Amino acid sequence: ETGVTQSPTHLIKTRGQQVTLRCSSQSGHNTVSWYQQALGQGPQFIFQYYREEENGRGNFPPRFSGLQFPNYSSELNVNALELDDSALYLCASSQRQGGNTIYFGEGSWLTVV
Amino acid sequence: GIQVEQSPPDLILQEGANSTLRCNFSDSVNNLQWFHQNPWGQLINLFYIPSGTKQNGRLSATTVATERYSLLYISSSQTTDSGVYFCAGSLQGAQKLVFGQGTRLTINP
Numbered sequence: 001e002t003g004v005t006q007s008p009t010h011l012i013k014t015r016g017q018q019v020t021l022r023c024s025s026q027s028g029h030n031t032v033s034w035y036q037q038a039l040g041q042g043p044q045f046i047f048q049y050y051r052e053e054e055n056g057r058g059n060f061p062p063r064f065s066g067l068q069f070p071n072y073s074s075e076l077n078v079n080a081l082e083l084d085d086s087a088l089y090l091c092a093s094s095q096r097q098g099g100n101t102i103y104f105g106e107g108s109w110l111t112v113v
Numbered sequence: 114g115i116q117v118e119q120s121p122p123d124l125i126l127q128e129g130a131n132s133t134l135r136c137n138f139s140d141s142v143n144n145l146q147w148f149h150q151n152p153w154g155q156l157i158n159l160f161y162i163p164s165g166t167k168q169n170g171r172l173s174a175t176t177v178a179t180e181r182y183s184l185l186y187i188s189s190s191q192t193t194d195s196g197v198y199f200c201a202g203s204l205q206g207a208q209k210l211v212f213g214q215g216t217r218l219t220i221n222p
Contacts, residue, residue: 002155033208033209035210042117042199042212042213043201043210043212044212045208045210045211055208056207056209092156100144103158104148104156104158105155106153
């Protein structure tokens with residue numbers, strides 16, 4: 001139990017649709033990061049939010065966007081879904097930027113058909 | 114960006130055996146961490162170990178930062194230790210953790 005919760009746990013979308021994934025960070029953590037994990041690969045960094053501002057982004061197109069709310073929970077939005085977006089999406093929270101233990105949620109399994 | 118290499122990619126052992134997993138980094142990293150991913154996808158943080166040695170029960174980890182590698186030791190393996198083990202780190206000042214490809218550990222009864 002990491003204290004990081006994600007929803008939904010599984011979902012199936014059609015190519016071209018949009019999806020929103022949600023994450024509640026561990027109590028006291030003000031930094032949330034999102035990762036995409038394709039089958040058989042390690043997680044890849046999408047972006048990080050610190051105090052409601054995007055603070056670092058990986059090699060993902062602009063159709064991947066996010067939000068962080070005043071309570072530090074976060075959303076990941078993906079527009080114009082493509083088949084290659086099928087993956088496990090992981091949310092992670094930490095107490096501050098860098099230099100600290102990071103805790104992951106159970107992930108959201110997205111299948112795009 | 115940094116490259117993270119993990120070895121071996123796969124490891125199959127009998128219950129009770131010991132194992133050593135290795136992680137090499139192409140550059141000096143901060144925030145070096147080891148994770149265990151269970152079959153349901155959950156990533157559990159095992160160690161935050163930018164340098165030195167830590168132990169937690171049957172697991173221990175050692176990071177030699179000057180030589181850019183880290184080792185994870187698992188003693189007296191149990192079937193519940195099965196899963197994929199990842200190491201990850203970040204460059205100083207960078208926000209993202211860079212993960213290796215993982216070591217898939219299978220412990221047979």
